[in-house]
Amino acid sequence: MIDYSSLISKLTDLGFSDWAGLLDSLTTKTLNDGKHGNLPKWLATLNSLPDITASSIDLNQSWIQIGAASDCKPEIRQELENQLKTLWPWRKGPYNLFGIEIDTEWRSDFKWNRVKPHITPLKNRIVMDVGCGSGYHCWRMEGEGAKLVIGIDPTLVYCFQYLSLQHYIKSTTTFVLPFSTDTLPAAPMAFDTVFSMGVLYHRRSPIDHLTQMWEWLNWEGELVLETLVIEGKEGQILMPENRYAKMRNVWFIPTPDTLELWLRRCNFVNIRCVDINQTSFEEQRVTDWMHFESLADFLDPEDSNKTIEGYPSPKRAVIIANKPEKPKKNLDL
Numbered sequence: 498m499i500d501y502s503s504l505i506s507k508l509t510d511l512g513f514s515d516w517a518g519l520l521d522s523l524t525t526k527t528l529n530d531g532k533h534g535n536l537p538k539w540l541a542t543l544n545s546l547p548d549i550t551a552s553s554i555d556l557n558q559s560w561i562q563i564g565a566a567s568d569c570k571p572e573i574r575q576e577l578e579n580q581l582k583t584l585w586p587w588r589k590g591p592y593n594l595f596g597i598e599i600d601t602e603w604r605s606d607f608k609w610n611r612v613k614p615h616i617t618p619l620k621n622r623i624v625m626d627v628g629c630g631s632g633y634h635c636w637r638m639e640g641e642g643a644k645l646v647i648g649i650d651p652t653l654v655y656c657f658q659y660l661s662l663q664h665y666i667k668s669t670t671t672f673v674l675p676f677s678t679d680t681l682p683a684a685p686m687a688f689d690t691v692f693s694m695g696v697l698y699h700r701r702s703p704i705d706h707l708t709q710m711w712e713w714l715n716w717e718g719e720l721v722l723e724t725l726v727i728e729g730k731e732g733q734i735l736m737p738e739n740r741y742a743k744m745r746n747v748w749f750i751p752t753p754d755t756l757e758l759w760l761r762r763c764n765f766v767n768i769r770c771v772d773i774n775q776t777s778f779e780e781q782r783v784t785d786w787m788h789f790e791s792l793a794d795f796l797d798p799e800d801s802n803k804t805i806e807g808y809p810s811p812k813r814a815v816i817i818a819n820k821p822e823k824p825k826k827n828l829d830l
């Protein structure tokens with residue numbers, strides 16, 4: 498059921514056979530024999546998904562469309578919905594799978610609509626999506642014509658969400674792997690576009706993260722960085738004393754100008770901030786597929802411009818930058 502063979506052959510064709518071999522063995526080990534207590538449950542879900550053939554797939558819709566309600570009987574659809582709900586919390590989406598509306602906590606299509614107009618078209622590009630969750634944006638990247646999309650996320654349940662959708666999509670382009678930036682075997686300088694969306698503020702060392710993204714890019718490749726920001730001048734940063742919007746692992750929230758400075762210091766060029774947006778209750782909320790607390794619980798009930806801790810409420814910037822062109826050889830040396 499867990500089958501990454503088309504990723505391995507694609508990477509081998511691209512000349513990355515050593516890396517492919519490492520990914521293959523580590524992925525299989527993590528997803529089959531990892532220590533997470535829910536692994537047996539998630540594997541059982543994956544192995545008992547009903548066999549339904551999707552009459553059509555549309556990756557270019559806000560609600561990614563996989564098959565139609567008429568592709569299966571109502572009782573099979575109900576069985577599938579019950580299975581998918583064992584893979585909760587569904588945070589990133591939304592998806593429509595054979596008429597089942599997986600209404601995720603986040604309307605990830607809102608972010609995609611803010612990002613897409615500003616990026617270099619993805620047609621034929623090799624793409625990395627760091628911290629990709631269930632892979633929603635990865636599928637949208639495939640919909641834009643990317644040649645290969647690799648998403649990584651260390652939260653195993655999100656990989657199983659991807660695998661459950663992949664069971665029906667059967668993509669030979671999009672692959673979500675159970676790695677973090679710390680555990681991914683050293684990636685070759687292989688990617689035309691690297692997306693790092695919603696990850697930088699979780700990193701203790703944002704500069705190391707940006708440097709790693711630089712290393713993964715081809716010369717002249719494009720970094721699409723989306724992260725929390727505060728208002729203010731170059732050099733200003735918010736480091737929360739403890740939690741930020743109830744999140745435990747938020748380290749640095751820079752101003753957009755500080756972020757641009759960080760990118761310059763990491764040798765990126767052509768740096769431009771293309772969007773700043775305050776997260777709305779329409780974009781992040783509790784749904785039938787995510788019962789935990791959501792944005793409304795993270796903000797001051799008296800003033801939605803402040804988090805419950807009194808910090809500025811979440812604003813997110815999209816910044817695009819390039820790795821420079823390959824340096825010319827110095828013939829005088």
Ligand SMILES: C[S@@+](CC[C@H](N)C(=O)[O-])C[C@H]1O[C@@H](n2cnc3c(N)ncnc32)[C@H](O)[C@@H]1O
Binds near residue numbers: 605650679699
């Ligand atoms: C806020 S979500 C963002 C998801 C998606 N990229 C988006 O923008 O909607 C952050 C994701 O990054 C993952 N993550 C956290 N640290 C990471 C790391 N070091 N490497 C890769 N993924 C990471 C988390 O598991 C989580 O799924």
